[in-house]
Amino acid sequence: MDVRQWNLSFGSQSGGGLSSHQFSVGLAEIRVVNGPTLLECQGIGSCIAVIAYDAHACVSGVAHIILPKRLPSSSSDRPGTFMDTAVEYLLNELVKAGAVAERLKWAYAGGSDFVHLASGASLPALELGRRNSEAAKSELSRLGAEVVGNDTGGTTGRDVSFCTADGDVKVRTVHEGEKTICNLQ
Amino acid sequence: MQPAVSHGDRPRLPIQAILRQTQDLPVLPGAIMRVIQLTGNSDATSRAIADAIGMDQAVTAKVLRLANSSFYGLPRKVTSLQEAVILLGFRTVRLIAMVAGTFTWMTRPLKGYDLPPRQLMRHSMGLALGAQMIARIGQFDPEEAFVAGLLADIGKIAIDNCIDGKISLMMQLGIKGGMTFEDVERTVLGHTHSEIGAHMAENWNLPQEIVEGIRWHHNPLGSGNSWLAHAIHLADVLAMVTGYGLGGDGLQYQLCEESLEICRVSAEDFDGLVEQFVGAVLHGEALLEGMG
Ligand SMILES: [Fe+2]
Numbered sequence: 001m002d003v004r005q006w007n008l009s010f011g012s013q014s015g016g017g018l019s020s021h022q023f024s025v026g027l028a029e030i031r032v033v034n035g036p037t038l039l040e041c042q043g044i045g046s047c048i049a050v051i052a053y054d055a056h057a058c059v060s061g062v063a064h065i066i067l068p069k070r071l072p073s074s075s076s077d078r079p080g081t082f083m084d085t086a087v088e089y090l091l092n093e094l095v096k097a098g099a100v101a102e103r104l105k106w107a108y109a110g111g112s113d114f115v116h117l118a119s120g121a122s123l124p125a126l127e128l129g130r131r132n133s134e135a136a137k138s139e140l141s142r143l144g145a146e147v148v149g150n151d152t153g154g155t156t157g158r159d160v161s162f163c164t165a166d167g168d169v170k171v172r173t174v175h176e177g178e179k180t181i182c183n184l185q
Numbered sequence: 186m187q188p189a190v191s192h193g194d195r196p197r198l199p200i201q202a203i204l205r206q207t208q209d210l211p212v213l214p215g216a217i218m219r220v221i222q223l224t225g226n227s228d229a230t231s232r233a234i235a236d237a238i239g240m241d242q243a244v245t246a247k248v249l250r251l252a253n254s255s256f257y258g259l260p261r262k263v264t265s266l267q268e269a270v271i272l273l274g275f276r277t278v279r280l281i282a283m284v285a286g287t288f289t290w291m292t293r294p295l296k297g298y299d300l301p302p303r304q305l306m307r308h309s310m311g312l313a314l315g316a317q318m319i320a321r322i323g324q325f326d327p328e329e330a331f332v333a334g335l336l337a338d339i340g341k342i343a344i345d346n347c348i349d350g351k352i353s354l355m356m357q358l359g360i361k362g363g364m365t366f367e368d369v370e371r372t373v374l375g376h377t378h379s380e381i382g383a384h385m386a387e388n389w390n391l392p393q394e395i396v397e398g399i400r401w402h403h404n405p406l407g408s409g410n411s412w413l414a415h416a417i418h419l420a421d422v423l424a425m426v427t428g429y430g431l432g433g434d435g436l437q438y439q440l441c442e443e444s445l446e447i448c449r450v451s452a453e454d455f456d457g458l459v460e461q462f463v464g465a466v467l468h469g470e471a472l473l474e475g476m477g
Contacts, residue, residue: 006186027427027428027429027463027466027467028463028467038326041400042428043428043429043430043431044428044431044433045305045425045426045427045428045435045436046425046426046427046428047426047427047428066292066427066459066460066463067456067459067460068456071456071457071460073457074457074460075460075464076464081460081463112435112436113436114422114436114438114439114440115359115363115365115423115436115437115438115439116439121322122440122442123442123452125453125455125456126440126442126450126452126455128426128455128456128459129426129436143266154360155359155360155435155436155437156356156360156435156436156437157431157432157433157435157436173435174299174352174353174433174435175353175356175357175360176358177353
């Protein structure tokens with residue numbers, strides 16, 4: 001299945017053409033579903049999609065996370081914005097929906113950065129994709145999450161999807177097409 | 186299909202020839218051109234702006250729909266252009282008119298760039314709102330930044346057909362060769378979407394600063410020292426990292442670090458800028474909610 005939708009609405013919520021079990025998870029959004037579903041994040045750049053699934057309870061969730069950590073100046077009230085609040089929030093919501101924390105399997109994808117020519121060493125502050133990938137890794141490890149796969153780095157956009165029907169986490173890029181990065185069953 | 190490899194002696198099609206190949210080449214409605222010119226005029230009155238937009242019924246209907254969106258939260262429904270200008274101010278109505286006048290072709294899918302319907306519009310709104318936000322920080326002209334940001338990627342519409350089916354190879358070429366997507370466009374087509382967009386804006390008689398802002402949005406140092414090119418560049422950086430209307434060209438571009446200093450933001454504030462940008466674009470989605 002091609003995960004890219006050609007009939008998206010402007011908003012981040014699921015738009016026209018998506019079935020009732022299919023959700024497009026937009027910027028800073030966290031979506032948890034109890035039951036069969038197809039969850040998608042379209043056009044991930046430096047952001048990270050964190051995905052979790054308890055196959056036994058059939059509870060799954062995705063967070064579309066923008067930044068590694070909440071800043072002193074932050075005014076966003078969306079917990080999905082920051083890695084240091086989003087993953088824990090997602091975990092709590094999954095448990096509330098009937099998942100058992102120890103049974104959850106996790107994956108994450110995203111974290112692209114701009115092209116850096118060999119001569120143009122960049123400021124780490126501008127390498128948001130790399131910092132996001134590292135934050136995902138350490139936050140998931142802090143929470144004792146069982147991470148079964150990830151796909152990060154590079155310079156391309158990614159469409160990331162998870163489907164309860166087969167448990168596959170898929171990533172699509174224009175130059176490599178669609179590939180399954182891991183299975184959360 | 187043409188091979189996506191470099192030919193030093195490959196004949197370059199002139200931009201005019203490329204534009205002639207494009208069916209449905211975007212046209213800026215005459216009413217919008219007039220509105221842009223009017224704003225530079227200090228004598229511009231509500232009536233003159235309203236009259237200019239009013240010449241085009243299709244644009245007028247869209248302007249009223251945008252003015253009545255929850256984005257502006259007007260206390261009552263606006264039913265005439267003059268009312269809109271009185272309640273929102275002519276600066277705001279000028280921006281709304283730009284969105285209305287470009288909406289039809291901005292919402293078309295660009296198959297070549299792997300952009301589904303409406304994604305170019307989302308990306309362009311991201312550049313418009315992002316450039317406006319950065320202009321406010323740097324104390325530049327936010328309205329001019331909005332207009333130039335909105336139009337920065339119009340060149341993609343003109344060359345989408347030329348790269349249809351090639352984007353996968355073009356990205357492979359960029360990744361393997363360490364080239365930016367603009368380098369790849371130049372290799373495959375002889376021109377970049379920025380150059381072609383600038384050419385289109387020139388044909389529409391848009392102000393020279395806007396033309397140059399479009400031309401240099403991926404390489405703002407080339408503009409001399411146009412703050413506008415740097416502001417659009419940073420807005421584009423923010424739109425790309427957040428994947429806002431991200432196309433198949435992904436993040437296959439260079440980030441110009443000098444743009445930060447010119448726009449008076451520090452690299453340490455980058456995450457704060459990203460957060461602010463996301464707030465602005467999510468809020469901005471309310472503007473287009475009634476546009477079907
Ligand atoms: Fe561009």
